[in-house]
Amino acid sequence: MEDITFKSVFIAIFIGSSLIIAALIFNAKRPAQETEQPKAEFVRSTGKCATCHRKETSAVVHQFERSRHAVQGITCLDCHGALEGQEKQAHRGFMIAKHLTSKNCSQCHATEYDQFIRSRHAAPAWAAVLGKQGFTDEQIAFAETYHKGAVDRAPNQLASKEGQSATDVGCLGCHDIGKPNADGSIGTCTACHARHATSIALAREPETCGQCHMGPDHSQIEIYHESKHGVLYNAQKHDLNLKADPKKLTTADMSIPTCATCHMSGLEGLKVTHDTTERLSYWLFAAVSDKRPTYQRGQDAMKETCLKCHTQPHVDRYYQEAEGVVQATNVKIAEAEKLMVSLRKEGLLTPAPFDEAIEFLFFDLWHYYGRTAKHGAFMGGTDFVQWHGNYELLLKMTEMKEIAAQLRENRAKK
Numbered sequence: 001m002e003d004i005t006f007k008s009v010f011i012a013i014f015i016g017s018s019l020i021i022a023a024l025i026f027n028a029k030r031p032a033q034e035t036e037q038p039k040a041e042f043v044r045s046t047g048k049c050a051t052c053h054r055k056e057t058s059a060v061v062h063q064f065e066r067s068r069h070a071v072q073g074i075t076c077l078d079c080h081g082a083l084e085g086q087e088k089q090a091h092r093g094f095m096i097a098k099h100l101t102s103k104n105c106s107q108c109h110a111t112e113y114d115q116f117i118r119s120r121h122a123a124p125a126w127a128a129v130l131g132k133q134g135f136t137d138e139q140i141a142f143a144e145t146y147h148k149g150a151v152d153r154a155p156n157q158l159a160s161k162e163g164q165s166a167t168d169v170g171c172l173g174c175h176d177i178g179k180p181n182a183d184g185s186i187g188t189c190t191a192c193h194a195r196h197a198t199s200i201a202l203a204r205e206p207e208t209c210g211q212c213h214m215g216p217d218h219s220q221i222e223i224y225h226e227s228k229h230g231v232l233y234n235a236q237k238h239d240l241n242l243k244a245d246p247k248k249l250t251t252a253d254m255s256i257p258t259c260a261t262c263h264m265s266g267l268e269g270l271k272v273t274h275d276t277t278e279r280l281s282y283w284l285f286a287a288v289s290d291k292r293p294t295y296q297r298g299q300d301a302m303k304e305t306c307l308k309c310h311t312q313p314h315v316d317r318y319y320q321e322a323e324g325v326v327q328a329t330n331v332k333i334a335e336a337e338k339l340m341v342s343l344r345k346e347g348l349l350t351p352a353p354f355d356e357a358i359e360f361l362f363f364d365l366w367h368y369y370g371r372t373a374k375h376g377a378f379m380g381g382t383d384f385v386q387w388h389g390n391y392e393l394l395l396k397m398t399e400m401k402e403i404a405a406q407l408r409e410n411r412a413k414k
């Protein structure tokens with residue numbers, strides 16, 4: 001008995017290790033070409049660029065092969081060719097552009113580009129950090145007609161204070177979605193679509209927006225994941241048709257909204273838009289949130305989206321409650337703002353920003369907690385209205401009052 005068991009174990013080990021060794025030898029000998037076949041459902045790209053780059057930067061080629069572009073016969077050079085105003089470089093017998101911008105995409109997607117440059121994702125995003133520098137007079141005038149004061153402005157004071165490397169790698173890592181390009185175009189399309197996958201399914205993923213729309217100052221992705229929409233999305237995303245043609249998107253494709261559905265999609269006959277401002281009614285990012293000049297139009301457009309899935313009373317009640325949170329938050333921020341103005345008037349603070357502790361406290365108060373409360377109310381983030389929002393507002397206001405009292409007491413002593 002024992003002898004047999006020993007033998008079979010020995011044989012099993014022998015066969016097992018032979019298989020592993022064989023697999024290692026086979027793998028080592030397999031040419032790179034063979035392991036790099038695209039999956040059956042993807043198009044295999046050909047041509048000189050693809051053939052050589054399959055060896056040089058194969059991931060790029062595989063990404064391209066899963067795109068609609070590959071299906072439709074768009075070539076590498078269709079994007080990589082240099083356009084007017086773009087620096088050229090000779091490359092393996094071809095002339096290619098040194099840098100690609102939204103201009104290369106707009107050759108074939110002018111409608112999306114025209115909508116995009118009207119949005120706050122374009123010039124306003126860049127100007128929020130560096131001000132109007134880098135934009136032409138025409139670009140400034142154009143952006144100002146849609147977003148007054150959003151581009152014709154000075155560089156951000158916090159960015160100036162933190163220094164160039166913090167600004168370039170930090171702030172602009174998100175805000176370069178609206179960069180002024182040397183070829184006269186603005187911004188990048190690849191922030192949401194990626195360079196080679198150029199996918200709408202990717203752009204409809206909440207995480208894509210969450211690359212930038214995250215953190216305590218704009219917690220949209222965190223709020224989304226806490227909302228019923230986000231919970232359902234995470235549970236059911238594999239049943240959704242994220243690839244559906246934007247012009248024919250129905251609730252059968254996506255019965256659960258992602259960021260894109262509410263802010264961009266043409267759900268059931270609505271108009272698709274790359275202008276993410278179109279469906280908004282307040283400036284929620286502001287310290288005190290006023291109604292936008294396009295308040296009614298914006299709110300009607302967003303509600304129209306909700307109404308594809310919900311009833312009117314449900315949506316109206318939701319908006320009424322959210323607007324209530326905006327008003328209440330405005331009152332709290334205004335109180336804090338008044339305290340700051342008065343401390344400055346009394347000469348207890350320097351006129352310079354971000355050089356005294358209470359200024360950071362005030363900044364956190366509106367920039368983190370005030371915003372979060374408002375965003376939470378509009379996008380289903382209860383915890384963000386309460387514990388990350390109103391509770392912190394109360395706490396920071398109490399701390400501000402204590403510091404103010406201390407400053408006044410110190411002066412009285414002098």
Ligand code: HEC
Pocket residue numbers: 048049050052053056076077080091092094096
């Ligand atoms: C014979 C091989 C070969 C061919 C053909 C080829 N490339 Fe390349 N490509 C390379 C290699 C290698 C690199 C790495 C950088 C270098 O050596 O130039 C590269 C780099 C690049 C880069 C990055 C350039 C940079 O400045 O970082 C781009 C973009 C590119 N290739 C696009 C293309 C396109 C588009 C085509 C077809 C029009 C093409 N390549 C044809 C081999 C090739």
Ligand code: HEC
Pocket residue numbers: 045049050053057060061064069074075076077078079080098099100101190195196198
């Ligand atoms: C839809 C447009 C588009 C198509 C089609 C396209 N590219 Fe690109 N590619 C880009 C963009 C955008 C970049 C980023 C360039 C930049 O920042 O200047 C890029 C970058 C690259 C780079 C540099 C990548 C890196 O990370 O270093 C290579 C190499 C490249 N492309 C090769 C190719 C090849 C090969 C093909 C065809 C199989 C191709 N591209 C097709 C848009 C495209």
Ligand code: HEC
Pocket residue numbers: 068069072074078079104105106107108109189190193195198199200201
């Ligand atoms: C030479 C023309 C051309 C260029 C340049 C081009 N595209 Fe396209 N694009 C197309 C065509 C054609 C389609 C397919 C339309 C269809 O299938 O209905 C398409 C489809 C798309 C789609 C929809 C993909 C999907 O998943 O259904 C996106 C997103 C897109 N392009 C983004 C871009 C971006 C971003 C760039 C620049 C980096 C770009 N395109 C450059 C022609 C182009």
Ligand code: HEC
Pocket residue numbers: 124125128129150156158159162167170171172173174175211212213214215217218284285
């Ligand atoms: C992680 C990405 C990210 C980083 C890093 C970032 N921002 Fe933002 N910023 C955003 C997003 C997203 C918004 C939109 C917030 C909203 O509307 O709720 C925004 C909004 C703003 C606004 C308000 C909008 C406006 O036009 O006035 C300003 C100002 C701003 N950012 C400046 C900065 C500065 C300055 C830095 C660096 C010190 C910075 N941001 C770093 C993503 C980022």
Ligand code: HEC
Pocket residue numbers: 102105106109112113116121188189190191192193200203204245246247249260261264265266272274
């Ligand atoms: C903020 C993210 C974002 C940016 C930036 C962006 N897109 Fe899109 N794009 C999307 C989303 C989301 C969709 C799908 C909309 C929907 O759900 O119907 C889309 C759809 C598209 C489509 C398919 C449209 C159709 O009707 O078939 C094209 C083409 C496209 N984008 C091109 C571009 C181009 C070109 C740019 C740059 C000018 C760009 N996108 C910038 C998010 C973005």
Ligand code: HEC
Pocket residue numbers: 120121124125126128173174175177191192203204208209210211212213259260263264276277280
């Ligand atoms: C690369 C970073 C980045 C990505 C990715 C991104 N955004 Fe933004 N978004 C910003 C910045 C920065 C702002 C603030 C611009 C400003 O007001 O100055 C902004 C502002 C907005 C606004 C407010 C516009 C307004 O008028 O106030 C909405 C809505 C928005 N984004 C939605 C989206 C959606 C939906 C997606 C994904 C499909 C997305 N964003 C992807 C960076 C990004």
Ligand code: HEC
Pocket residue numbers: 206209210213220221222224229257258259260262263279280281282283284285286298299302378379
């Ligand atoms: C169910 C629909 C819905 C979903 C899903 C949704 N939003 Fe919103 N979003 C809204 C509404 C409603 C508002 C407030 C509109 C107003 O001002 O009237 C808003 C406001 C915003 C703002 C604030 C703009 C400002 O004024 O500061 C940004 C930025 C934003 N959303 C981005 C996102 C991102 C990113 C996601 C996904 C992580 C997302 N939204 C998911 C409905 C939605």
Ligand code: HEC
Pocket residue numbers: 228229232251254255256257261262302303305306307308309310315318319380
């Ligand atoms: C694409 C469809 C779709 C869109 C668009 C949409 N929702 Fe929803 N929403 C849903 C689904 C599905 C549920 C879960 C409903 C259920 O459990 O029966 C839900 C749940 C909710 C809930 C939670 C209800 C509860 O008590 O469980 C609220 C609140 C809500 N949505 C508000 C909105 C608002 C406001 C908008 C527009 C800004 C909106 N939704 C846009 C599909 C959508």
